[in-house]
Amino acid sequence: MRVSVVVPNYNKERTLHDCLSAVYAQTTPPAEVIVVDDASTDRSRRIAAGFPCTVLAFPVNRGVSAARNAGAARATGDVLFFVDSDIALAPGALAAAVRTLEAYPDCGVVQGIYDLRPLYDDGPVEAYKTLFEHFWRRRATGVTATTMFALTAVPKTVFDLVGGFDERLRDAEDVEFGTRLPARYEIRMSDEMVGRHDDVDQLWPYLSELFRRAVTYAGAVAAARWERPAAGPQAPDRTPHRVDLGSVVGMVGSGLAVGTAPLVLVSPWLAALPAGLLAAVVVADRELLAFALRHRGPRFLLYAAGLRWLTHLTEFVGMGLGVCGALLRRVRAVRSRPVAVGSRR
Template structure:
């Protein structure tokens, strides 16, 4: 199989050299590497020019969906391997992707996991984010139901069948891609495809990213699935991926804890009602918290628990606003369609 590596990039001068160095160090090497620079304002294009890769330069910023689509359109390989420009692949990652696709002919997407170590260790927020990403991706090893394209291989024929990424989306675009993947194709996670990720390292940008992704996910995936069966091109449709019950319980418990704790304004004793939701939160995330304790110790466990609670609360608000906004837009669109024939008489 000929592998084309597609690297979408926007202002990642800090990590782009490490990303491309790791790609070219793969054995066997890829047939070609395509960097799609999404109107960066830093030194990214000069860094990419130092490597024997093709560079597609956007004059204006169009988002990661458009960047990946442009790279795929330029590629000539049988397999498209997408890797974000803030990830350095471990040796053998591309070979592992090929082995998985060859061993499982029905596999339409194979995605890797993040290393437990970040590419650059920039503090506790990044330490938590990297630990969490490693934990849940490794736990999903094997056949899964959700697509994530940070370090992912897909046969070109499958990519073209799905129709690429929805360029209207700048968040959750990879998850939405999976909802259009025909159900006859498997989605797999391989722990042999590993990359070290330079993740977000400050609290506000981390929570902002979570919020945006939750709002987009609610509209592009959740509400869309309520409205109609999920269908793939010339296929009966993919069964919606399983609801992560632990995440739902965690989000609900975190929000409920805030609500019940506020009752302390009425009576301090009523604040005790928050203990129930907090206990539910701990139970829902017990595996992740135990993982944090084993790898980082008791002090980091307390920090991770607090950040996990903020994560759930942010996602709860984002999902709620996203669902409400999506439903309101659909109601308005339905009314407009009903009024239009009358106005045309």
């Protein structure tokens, strides 16, 4: 299989050199490397020019969906390997992707995991985010239900069949892609495809990103469950995402704990309700917290528990708004449908 590597980039001068160096150091060399620069204002284009890759430069910023689509349209390989420009692949990542696609002919998407170590260690927020992403992705190894395109390989025929990314989306576009993947294709997570990620390292940008993705993700998944696709090659029965009971308990428990906290003003005994809800959140996250304790120690465990609670709370609000927005759009769509002739009495 000929592999075309597509690297969407926007203002990643800090990591782009490491990203491309890792791509060209693969044990299975790519057939071509296409960097799509999304109107960067830093040194990104000069850095990319130092490598033997094709550089597509957008005159205006169009978002990661448009960047990936442009790279895929230019690619000539049998397999599209998408890697974000803030990730440095382990040397065997491309070879692992090819092995997986050859071993499982029904596999339409194979995606990798983040290394436990960030590309650059910039503090506790990034340490938590990297640890969580590594834990969550490794636990999902094998057949999974959600697509993520930070480091992901797709046969070009499958990508073209799905129709690429929705260029209206700048968050959760990779998840939405999976909702249109025909059900006959498997989505696989491979722990042999590894990359070191330079993740967000400040609290407010982390929570803001999380909130935006939660709103978009909830809307996309809700719409995918409610709406049947138009007739065509895509199967209408793909479940876009399995319900993760632990995540649901964490989000709902965190949200209700905040909502019931004022009951303490009515009676001190009612403090047992939010305390019990927080205890349920800890139980739901016990595997992740134990993982944090093993790898980072007791002090980091306390930090991770607090940040995990903030994460749940942010997702609870974002998911709620996303589902409400999807429901409102559905109601409006139903009301705007023309009444069939003869249906009125």
